[in-house]
Amino acid sequence: MPLTVSSAPSTKALWRPALADIAEAAERLRPHAARTPLLENAQLNERLGGRLLLKAEPLQRTGSFKFRGAYNRVSRLGAEERARGVVAYSSGNHAQGVACAAGLCSAPAVIVMPADAPKVKLANTRALGAEVVTYDRLADDREAIGDAIARERGLTLVRPYDDPWIIAGQGTVGLEIAEQCAELAVTPDAVLVPCGGGGLVAGTSTAIRARLPGAEVYAVEPAGFDDTARSLAAGRRLANSGAAKSICDALLAPMPGELTFAINRELLAGGLVVTDAEAERAMATAFHYFKLVVEPGGAVALAAALAGKLPVSGRAIVVVASGGNVDPAHFASVLGRAQPI
């Protein structure tokens, strides 16, 4: 279904992915991506007085959900486009997803990453065979750098979220959640999704609203980067101030995407916001109960449920843990100060 969009400078077509596009992405991903488990812990449930189900995307290829969208996009390029290669800008998880997808499709990849990205993300992106170009996150415009490289070298730009194929790929998370809830015979009341530019929550909500219409979908953001929550409340896209800081390096997009926001304003029940301390507590809780390594940005949806941003008691809540790419020293320091609930 075509969308009216005000401007889309270097995207040829912004159309809105439907459930069928997500199902098709799932077929395309099947040989390459993991069907990550939906984890549950009886003791944690008892503590919360409800059911909390955690979609474990740290167990996805490249350690985050980003491989899903990247592969769904890159694998659709023609032979000539593949031969020329792709470029992406990313704080690190999209970087790894695109580098891995490009490798599988025999396409060269250039990735534009902030110089202060977690070392594990920089190292893994290089290990996946990509050329990494770093920039200053506070001074430079990553989109301009990415666009310039794409033009100069004739590369295809793989956007991190404002692309229908990317959104359809991320939506396979929602499709799997719906399937896994059916297998468990549980009907969730809400699905909580970490949100940066909004691609994961746009795709997930498209699948969830179609398959589990009784479940409300929420975007969860770190404090100071609550552009989607504020935009949803205002009914139009609002940017972050640019002055805030957060340990949630994966979720620092400047404002909602054009296409993602068009989807999210229609499908989401709202936006929830958590502090860095709440995200750290969620990381410690995931370590303790789920034995899972979750990075700060990946832990915000769990954090929202644990911190009571919406009721869990007597209900069934799905939280997406979106990634686990965190430097060991950082993870160790979080374990040193944060307590599980």
Place this chain on the structure above:
Amino acid sequence: MPLTVSSAPSTKALWRPALADIAEAAERLRPHAARTPLLENAQLNERLGGRLLLKAEPLQRTGSFKFRGAYNRVSRLGAEERARGVVAYSSGNHAQGVACAAGLCSAPAVIVMPADAPKVKLANTRALGAEVVTYDRLADDREAIGDAIARERGLTLVRPYDDPWIIAGQGTVGLEIAEQCAELAVTPDAVLVPCGGGGLVAGTSTAIRARLPGAEVYAVEPAGFDDTARSLAAGRRLANSGAAKSICDALLAPMPGELTFAINRELLAGGLVVTDAEAERAMATAFHYFKLVVEPGGAVALAAALAGKLPVSGRAIVVVASGGNVDPAHFASVLGRAQPI
């Protein structure tokens, strides 16, 4: 099939579980246990030049495989036995498995644990509703304490490994590995299993030798606690010296079990031994590539593969990560000094 055993003081019958007993345990466990994923990482495979598949038992209920055997045993007790309750001695993972199984079966549980067990294991066992009795691991005889409590209070002793139902329950790990390998169309050359008293490897090898006869099964132990490796070489049960130390708290059984050794001597290809430093490197590697929290003893099979104790290059090797119950401070310290491969 009945086994000739020299002595079995407080076990009424030592019989040897067959594949059918494991399949029956799998049915019994289905509503309560997780079917843990068999994880794989493309980058790690590339580094190793082969395929390494990791069975992720830290994601099992209670954070280790031990719930499988415990539930298979406790759920078979009659109403009267359940009402009186169960007792177990354990370094901590069997403790949690029995406490959880007893809770599900409405049976009171008394667990005899070393006073120096990881805090997380002591706390979780209590949180699962069990009464914890601590003992001095170096001075006291845990079996004697367990037997005495069983006699005095009329409780059923749930042994950690030398029990056919326990072995059949742990064997569901092997059954799932065989199923999951079939789903992936991979025929493993070897399956590596952490070994304390030998229950997990006895059950797993029973399933693997029946379902994947081309795969060799190895027990993996920490240096200084290589009683099974030495016993397999000698053809008879040998004890550990008692003087050694290891961070692998889950694998410090004094000697192979009677029933477990009778099975293992027939089915295993041999025993492999790793150092604590190799186990720590495996923990760091599991953190980095699999985003999984693995405790020291749970990491020894992965450690053996990474340290080249048997060839991985050009082959497909399954390693069982048997548990993830590790104190956060200990885990953080390992991340501080150990590097992934």
